[in-house]
Amino acid sequence: MIRFENVGLRYGMGPEILRNISFHVAPGSFHFLTGPSGAGKTTLLRLLFMALKPTRGLVNLFGQDVASLSSTDLPELRRKVGVVFQDFRLLNHLTTFENVALPLRATEQPEQDYRANVVELLKWVGLGDRMRASPEVLSGGEKQRAAIARAVVGQPQLLLADEPTGNVDPSMAKRLLGLFEELNKLGTTVIIATHDVELMRLSDAPHMILEDGHLGIES
Amino acid sequence: MSRKPQKPVIPPGKPKSRPKATPAPAGWLQRYFDRITHKSTPIVPVENVIGRALVLVTAIMCFLACLALGTAWAVHRASVAWTSEAASELTLQIKPVEGLNMTDEVTKAMRHLGNVNGVVRAEPISNEETRKLLEPWLGAELNFEELPVPQLITVEIDRRNPPNLQVLASDLIAIVPGARLDDHRVWQNQVRSAANWIKWTSFLVLILMLGATIAIIVFATQGAMSSNRDVVNVLHLVGARDKFIVREFERHFLVLGLKGGLAGGLLAATAFIVARYALEQIAPRSLDGEFNNLIHAVSIGWSGFAAIAGIVAFLAILTSRTSRYTVYRYLKSVE
Ligand SMILES: Nc1ncnc2c1ncn2[C@@H]1O[C@H](COP(=O)(O)OP(=O)(O)OP(=O)(O)O)[C@@H](O)[C@H]1O
Ligand SMILES: [Mg+2]
Numbered sequence: 363m364i365r366f367e368n369v370g371l372r373y374g375m376g377p378e379i380l381r382n383i384s385f386h387v388a389p390g391s392f393h394f395l396t397g398p399s400g401a402g403k404t405t406l407l408r409l410l411f412m413a414l415k416p417t418r419g420l421v422n423l424f425g426q427d428v429a430s431l432s433s434t435d436l437p438e439l440r441r442k443v444g445v446v447f448q449d450f451r452l453l454n455h456l457t458t459f460e461n462v463a464l465p466l467r468a469t470e471q472p473e474q475d476y477r478a479n480v481v482e483l484l485k486w487v488g489l490g491d492r493m494r495a496s497p498e499v500l501s502g503g504e505k506q507r508a509a510i511a512r513a514v515v516g517q518p519q520l521l522l523a524d525e526p527t528g529n530v531d532p533s534m535a536k537r538l539l540g541l542f543e544e545l546n547k548l549g550t551t552v553i554i555a556t557h558d559v560e561l562m563r564l565s566d567a568p569h570m571i572l573e574d575g576h577l578g579i580e581s
Numbered sequence: 582m583s584r585k586p587q588k589p590v591i592p593p594g595k596p597k598s599r600p601k602a603t604p605a606p607a608g609w610l611q612r613y614f615d616r617i618t619h620k621s622t623p624i625v626p627v628e629n630v631i632g633r634a635l636v637l638v639t640a641i642m643c644f645l646a647c648l649a650l651g652t653a654w655a656v657h658r659a660s661v662a663w664t665s666e667a668a669s670e671l672t673l674q675i676k677p678v679e680g681l682n683m684t685d686e687v688t689k690a691m692r693h694l695g696n697v698n699g700v701v702r703a704e705p706i707s708n709e710e711t712r713k714l715l716e717p718w719l720g721a722e723l724n725f726e727e728l729p730v731p732q733l734i735t736v737e738i739d740r741r742n743p744p745n746l747q748v749l750a751s752d753l754i755a756i757v758p759g760a761r762l763d764d765h766r767v768w769q770n771q772v773r774s775a776a777n778w779i780k781w782t783s784f785l786v787l788i789l790m791l792g793a794t795i796a797i798i799v800f801a802t803q804g805a806m807s808s809n810r811d812v813v814n815v816l817h818l819v820g821a822r823d824k825f826i827v828r829e830f831e832r833h834f835l836v837l838g839l840k841g842g843l844a845g846g847l848l849a850a851t852a853f854i855v856a857r858y859a860l861e862q863i864a865p866r867s868l869d870g871e872f873n874n875l876i877h878a879v880s881i882g883w884s885g886f887a888a889i890a891g892i893v894a895f896l897a898i899l900t901s902r903t904s905r906y907t908v909y910r911y912l913k914s915v916e
Contacts (some may be wrong), residue, residue: 468821
């Protein structure tokens with residue numbers, strides 16, 4: 363599902379953030395991605411949702427070499443990937459409901475087809491009574507949950523979450539981890555970037571550890 | 582927050598691979614109704630400074646375009662009305678000549694005109710009428726005995742069977758030495774070329790304005806794109822196609838263009854109605870004929886309103902098409 367071979371990445375003329383990274387992730391697996399702040403976790407995730415192309419090396423997603431992708435192939439591929447951004451990236455002029463429903467709206471399905479599902483998902487993450495609110499007025503934890511709901515609403519094959527529990531209390535974090543595990547059981551491959559040691563302790567998923575631009579895997 | 586998850590996260594009943602949105606025969610209409618009845622927030626934020634500025638500019642441009650076109654049209658109609666009337670009407674001028682009696686000369690000329698084929702009617706303009714015509718220049722105390730005022734005869738010709746005007750003129754000079762036949766051609770040509778000049782100037786102004794409008798829409802769209810960079814990024818990341826993003830922006834700009842166009846069009850229609858009313862009020866009675874032509878030309882009928890509606894529609898479409906093109910170019914550049 364995901365295969366990296368000798369991947370290197372630098373921003374502009376800067377230092378190489380990722381160096382010679384090689385790994386592969388099997389479909390249906392569950393991984394934590396961890397490492398010190400500034401190690402390049404977010405950068406690695408950006409490569410995975412095709413916001414960046416590697417400076418060198420090979421990135422292969424869903425059996426396709428991302429270097430050979432044309433811009434018209436991207437939307438189709440991105441619909442298979444759900445992303446929870448570290449900074450949420452919710453749109454303030456839309457309601458929380460509309461933010462969460464955005465991936466479905468972007469596929470041009472009629473709203474009536476997905477409305478009930480989105481409402482149910484929002485209730486499940488505890489935003490049932492915040493649906494009409496703008497993300498601007500949500501608390502950090504509520505934003506986080508909205509961002510997670512948006513990432514999973516399209517039933518992606520690959521879920522990438524960047525610090526998805528950074529703003530919630532431990533019990534909510536546990537609940538959200540439960541959500542990711544539930545999705546994983548349904549077949550979604552999950553990668554969660556986090557510093558949260560407590561969270562990682564709750565699961566026996568393998569850890570991918572980024573340090574000094576190199577990646578190690580610990581089971 | 583106390584509720585425990587009891588059921589699978591993803592509501593069941595949805596196939597893993599979503600079926601492609603097939604436009605079923607009744608589907609698109611249904612979807613259209615859904616779209617307008619559900620009224621979800623536009624993906625492109627509506628309220629912003631650029632949007633308001635664009636509405637204002639479009640309104641002004643639409644107003645000016647209507648004015649330019651309206652002016653061209655009014656001038657065209659007035660010049661056609663004037664020149665065609667004048668063409669069927671000649672003026673025979675008989676200047677006083679030493680030793681000849683004016684009344685005899687007029688009678689001779691009238692008799693000749695009566696025998697020419699193609700002349701429908703000939704009528705001397707009475708002293709009273711001449712006095713009225715000259716009053717503004719020479720005052721009311723006009724004495725015809727003292728002044729060598731030429732006598733004018735209006736000659737109406739059959740336009741389908743006109744007499745040879747050169748022959749007619751030379752024949753008349755032979756009979757009446759003071760005669761001069763004025764077929765208004767010089768004046769007519771002047772009116773025509775002035776009218777043409779105004780028409781072409783109006784079109785030039787129109788084209789310049791269209792160019793300016795397009796440039797402004799391009800700038801506004803580029804501004805909207807860069808101030809909505811986040812929106813575009815997020816849309817890309819959730820898998821929206823460029824087509825979808827373009828359509829959202831296009832719809833946004835179509836609405837802006839329509840708003841501005843309608844405001845400008847309404848203003849223009851009002852301006853034409855007011856102009857007509859004002860002309861009616863100031864029309865001097867003595868110039869009734871000419872003024873009626875002008876008033877008639879200025880008044881906009883249903884065709885005028887249709888033309889304004891056309892301009893509004895054209896501007897709205899221009900706005901959305903231009904923004905569409907600009908958005909496509911932007912999206913190409915960020916990929
Ligand atoms: N757009 C960018 N341009 C230039 N440098 C960048 C950019 N984004 C990140 N970096 C740099 O790349 C390095 C890795 O950043 P990244 O965000 O991937 O770290 P991270 O592991 O996610 O950190 P954190 O745990 O704090 O979120 C940092 O040194 C950062 O300054
Ligand atoms: Mg990060």
